[in-house]
Amino acid sequence: MSDRRRKPAAGRLALRQGKVDMSHGSGGRAMAQLIEEIFLKHLDNPLLRQGDDFAVMDMPPGRLVMSTDGHVVSPLFFPGGDIGELAVNGTVNDVAMSGARVLHLSAGFIIEEGFPLADLDRIVGSMARAAETAGVTIATGDTKVVERGKGDGVFISTTGIGVLADGVRISGKRAAPGDAVIVSGGIGEHGVAIMASREGLGFETDILSDTAPLNGLVAAMVAAVPDIHVLRDPTRGGLAATLNEIAHQAGVGIRLEEARIPLRPEVAGACELLGLDPLNVACEGRLIAICAAEDAERLLAAMRAHPLGRDAAIIGRVVEDPERFVTMRTGMGGERVVDWIAGEQLPRIC
Amino acid sequence: MSDRRRKPAAGRLALRQGKVDMSHGSGGRAMAQLIEEIFLKHLDNPLLRQGDDFAVMDMPPGRLVMSTDGHVVSPLFFPGGDIGELAVNGTVNDVAMSGARVLHLSAGFIIEEGFPLADLDRIVGSMARAAETAGVTIATGDTKVVERGKGDGVFISTTGIGVLADGVRISGKRAAPGDAVIVSGGIGEHGVAIMASREGLGFETDILSDTAPLNGLVAAMVAAVPDIHVLRDPTRGGLAATLNEIAHQAGVGIRLEEARIPLRPEVAGACELLGLDPLNVACEGRLIAICAAEDAERLLAAMRAHPLGRDAAIIGRVVEDPERFVTMRTGMGGERVVDWIAGEQLPRIC
Secondary structure, X not given: OOOOOOOOOOOOOOOOOOEOOHHHHOOOHHHHHHHHHHHHHHHOOOOHHHOOOXXXXXXXXXXXXXXXXXXXXXXXXXXXXXXXXXXXXXXXHHHHOOOOEEEEEEEEEEEEOOOEHHHHHHHHHHHHHHHHHHOOEEEEEEEEEEOOOOOOOEEEEEEEEEEEOOOOOOOHHHOOOOOEEEEOOOOOHHHHHHXXXXXXXXXXXXXXXXXXXXXXXXXXHHHHOOOOOEEEOOOOOHHHHHHHHHHHHHOOEEEEEHHHOOOOHHHHHHHHHHOOOHHHOOOOXXXXXXXXXXXXXXXXXXXXXXXXXXXXXXXXXXEOOOOOOEEEEOOOOOEEEOOOOOOOOOOOOO | OOOOOOOOXXXXXXXXXXXXXXXXXXXXXXXXXXXXXXXXXXXXXXXXXXXXXXXXXXXXXXXXXXXXXEEOOOOOEEOOEEHHHHHHHHHHHHHHOOOOXXXXXXXXXXXXXXXXXXXXXXXXXXXXXXXXXXXXXXXXXXXXXXXXXXXXXXXXXXXXXXXXXXXXXXXXXXXXXXXXXXXXXXXXXXXXXXXXXXXXXXXXXXXXXXXXXXXXXXXXXXHHOOOXXXXXXXXXXXXXXXXXXXXXXHOOEEEEEHHHOOOOHHHHHHHHHHOOOHHHOOOOOOOEEEEOHHHHHHHHHHHHOOHHHOOXXXXXXXXXXXXXXXXXXXOOOOEEEOOOOOOOOOOOOX
């Protein structure tokens, strides 16, 4: 991104009525103006202000962690958040799930011709606030514009980097028989908030997305129990897909207790109306932690002491199972397989 | 991305006739299969095989460099390359323009429902070959699917990281009066190849995109002249936009000699037919270098000794100019202002 001293093209951007046009992706003056009057206005920091196509950063010692996520959520604005906030939190969380300290993000925008400048301004403002809340900087970025009908408003790809302290080695592979499975709070709120806000669904709730940056919670958890085995955020596919992924990665089974899984009654009710299993519904501010049984109460206490882990609960345990099944003892006392969904259920949830 | 031991959903992907559907972005089994049978098949490496949502990397000492780019080129396959190759080379080059050693990329895919699996397979194969050629690994990735009519085949966002040796400080800000301006080869070939391959333009050439990874060339240049002031690749907006950016960033003027700018006659001819100024047309495998006049011949010799710098030439010099104009002495002996384009000229060139 380029320098503040550059002269604007001709007057200021029409932030109220204006729309993004193809010239904003051309590499010329109009793009420079868009960058200056929207992106730099909100995101300004010493790394962005270097003004080159890259950012140069001093890094603290430790292994580097990198993660990337494309954000295509629809609608762009939803109860409890918007695509800008989600794009920051989603990637902060993916990096944080390694146990790393998250430091910097890059952000790439693919904008559809005709997108209102006012909406872009609002989204970039959300990103700035989310980055500040998470304690990260947006160090470098890119903007592309595609013709009307070749995109859908705006897509945002974010990549995050962080630094991992020695001795922390968190991975899905480390789930081991006997380990406790913990979730940090109520499930399914993000997915239900999105579904409820989609036009034509004909139902309304006051459920808000749980989108939040989990790096602060993770730091508190790693301080309490440095040998956490697994952390993962149950986004697309929800708790069911995430636990099946871990079971397959580690070659173990997982047994859940339905009664222990935190679930707000409004979310349970909305899922019933929509014909969804809450176990398949995405969260954007929750994490699953797996640790040795003897560490579980200490980890749980650390989580409950953090605002984003207040409702944390031990929901099950890892077992030996060469078939790698995730199963759940239901409220009625039976046991059922918790499969990941085979096909499409909740498209464009993030 | 997830583990190889995971069982496929039901048989193998239909790589010949199959199409991407919404389930491939769902977080469930179908997505796991797409990742395994296309992404891991081509891109497999120890970092991806970690199987978590993040990659953990040991980094050599030095400052970290990060750059990101979204790729929306149309058409996806063009003479001399495709979007996969471009997505790797484009970001390798952005990181390399800092003088850094480029190490790892992340890759995020936004795929339109109905996109042929065979095309995706071909594109990811191209990425794998391009990464191997550039000596980088694709360390982590993400896949999203959007409904038909909400995207355009595939968009690929790549973010690159590299490590910068002490003493190298390359930035657009460092262009100083008296410096020499060098370009590494013939301009405009990528842009003309794209324009020629678009349907309905009714003209054909045998010009190929110049897409190439420039990190090897940059390493040779930095070895010869550690104190290079500026490196930048003239992509969107071409040489004109890139030099104007630098002039604004550094607060200087630039004077070019038209006769010295390498330009293949076929490119010149195609630009005339298309009504384009070759100075505005994108390159994807060329760079501009600016260095002290006394270093210029040594830098030029190092560039010409590299296959990607064979046609390198000194094309002008940096001058004092509070107005920051880029001007050019034309072949006819006159002098004209080289402006960057104000609006749209070559949409979706990269």
